[in-house]
Amino acid sequence: MKAWGKSMVLVIFCGIFLLAEGALAGEFGEVTCTTPDCGYKTSLDIGGRRKLPAVTGYCAKEKKFVRLKLKSHDDYRKPHYCPNDKEPLKPIYRGADISKIPCPKCGNLTLKYQLMLRKD
Numbered sequence: 001m002k003a004w005g006k007s008m009v010l011v012i013f014c015g016i017f018l019l020a021e022g023a024l025a026g027e028f029g030e031v032t033c034t035t036p037d038c039g040y041k042t043s044l045d046i047g048g049r050r051k052l053p054a055v056t057g058y059c060a061k062e063k064k065f066v067r068l069k070l071k072s073h074d075d076y077r078k079p080h081y082c083p084n085d086k087e088p089l090k091p092i093y094r095g096a097d098i099s100k101i102p103c104p105k106c107g108n109l110t111l112k113y114q115l116m117l118r119k120d
Contacts, residue, residue: 033103040105057089063104
C-alpha cells in the first residue's frame with residue numbers, strides 16, 4: 001500500500017505541474033462557427049509563452065483576431081489596440097472568452113473553441 005500511495009502522490013504532483021506549465025505557456029486551439037452553412041474556421045494562439053509575452057484579442061472593426069507581442073508580462077491585462085486602426089481590442093484570456101465574440105463571417109454569437117496540442 002505504501003508504494004501505491006507514493007505513486008499517487010507522484011501522479012498528482014506531475015498532473016499539477018503539467019497543468020501549471022500549460023497555463024503559463026498560453027494555449028492553442030481551433031475556432032469554428034456552429035451556424036449552419038457559415039463554415040468559419042481558424043487556428044488561434046491565446047496568450048504567449050514564458051519568454052515571449054503576448055496578448056490575443058478581437059478587433060470588431062476589422063472583424064479579425066489579433067495577437068500582439070508584449071515587452072513584458074506586466075502589460076498583459078492593460079488595454080490593447082488593433083495595430084491597423086487603433087480600435088480597442090476585446091481581450092481573449094482563455095478559450096471560454098471566444099463564445100462572447102461574434103463570428104467574423106456571419107456575425108452570430110456561435111463561435112466555439114477547441115483546445116489543441118501544439119505540433120511545434
